Amino acid sequence: MVQYTHDHFNASFAALSDITRRGVLEQLARGDASITDLADRFDMTLTGMKKHVGVLEQAGLVTTEKIGRVRTCRIGPCRLEEETAWMERFRQLWDARFDALDQVLEDLKRKEKTDARKKRK
Amino acid sequence: MNKQTRIERTSGRELVVTRTFDAPARLVFEAWSTAEVFKQWWVPKSMGMTLHAVEMDVRVGGRYRLNFGDGMDFFGRYVEVSPHSRLAWTNEEGGEAGPVTTVTFEEKDGKTWLTVHELYPSEEALDAAGTGAAEAMRETFAQLDELLAARIAGSV
Numbered sequence: 001m002v003q004y005t006h007d008h009f010n011a012s013f014a015a016l017s018d019i020t021r022r023g024v025l026e027q028l029a030r031g032d033a034s035i036t037d038l039a040d041r042f043d044m045t046l047t048g049m050k051k052h053v054g055v056l057e058q059a060g061l062v063t064t065e066k067i068g069r070v071r072t073c074r075i076g077p078c079r080l081e082e083e084t085a086w087m088e089r090f091r092q093l094w095d096a097r098f099d100a101l102d103q104v105l106e107d108l109k110r111k112e113k114t115d116a117r118k119k120r121k
Numbered sequence: 122m123n124k125q126t127r128i129e130r131t132s133g134r135e136l137v138v139t140r141t142f143d144a145p146a147r148l149v150f151e152a153w154s155t156a157e158v159f160k161q162w163w164v165p166k167s168m169g170m171t172l173h174a175v176e177m178d179v180r181v182g183g184r185y186r187l188n189f190g191d192g193m194d195f196f197g198r199y200v201e202v203s204p205h206s207r208l209a210w211t212n213e214e215g216g217e218a219g220p221v222t223t224v225t226f227e228e229k230d231g232k233t234w235l236t237v238h239e240l241y242p243s244e245e246a247l248d249a250a251g252t253g254a255a256e257a258m259r260e261t262f263a264q265l266d267e268l269l270a271a272r273i274a275g276s277v
Contacts, residue, residue, distance in 0.1 A: 091126055098126055101142065101162040104162045
């Protein structure tokens with residue numbers, strides 16, 4: 001079970017590490033779409049989009065179904081929440097840290113300007 | 122300027138955090154490598170912890186130590202130091218499970234693109250770090266809730 005979760009996590013992270021694949025997920029969250037629709041929307045070849053969808057499908061994030069000549073994609077059974085929550089914790093920490101760093105940098109810039117003015121005098 | 126913090130687990134063992142700062146690399150580097158400046162931002166108030174002391178010997182092989190009081194220390198040594206462009210250190214408080222942190226500073230048009238890369242010795246170590254951070258965040262928010270509740274109760 002632990003191992004399953006582990007592999008599952010890795011597959012999901014790998015699937016989510018690509019900006020197009022994240023876009024595809026966002027798109028499918030709004031409604032089902034065919035591979036052709038997705039390829040058009042992301043300005044990509046059919047082969048390229050098939051690869052991306054394949055990675056998402058393997059991670060359980062997307063399912064596909066072929067009806068006639070059209071392969072329809074929809075959001076898969078694997079919920080994103082676990083992974084998102086995990087990353088969200090790190091993001092909150094770094095976000096807060098970097099906001100504080102912004103303030104510190106403003107101080108440093110101001111100090112540098114004042115020092116430069118003093119030197120010129 | 123987009124100041125969004127991006128965070129990605131680029132592999133089982135790696136975590137990458139990126140962000141742009143509106144300051145030259147020289148100043149951003151200073152904020153990471155000068156103890157008294159670093160102390161001002163590394164532990165944001167929302168974390169509910171206080172950084173008591175920071176010691177930094179910023180040169181290859183030099184050691185650093187962050188003290189949070191009550192004998193809680195984070196420490197390690199610098200493995201790479203290239204002024205204004207690159208800084209890397211080990212995290213040794215957790216024994217061998219600690220990551221190596223590499224920070225790169227890339228300046229463009231007076232702004233700095235910062236990348237924090239953490240490489241863990243194993244996938245398990247990174248998973249555990251995520252869980253640890255989760256608990257720390259939950260505790261922090263719980264503390265904050267309590268504090269706010271006490272304030273509100275006190276003001277009534």
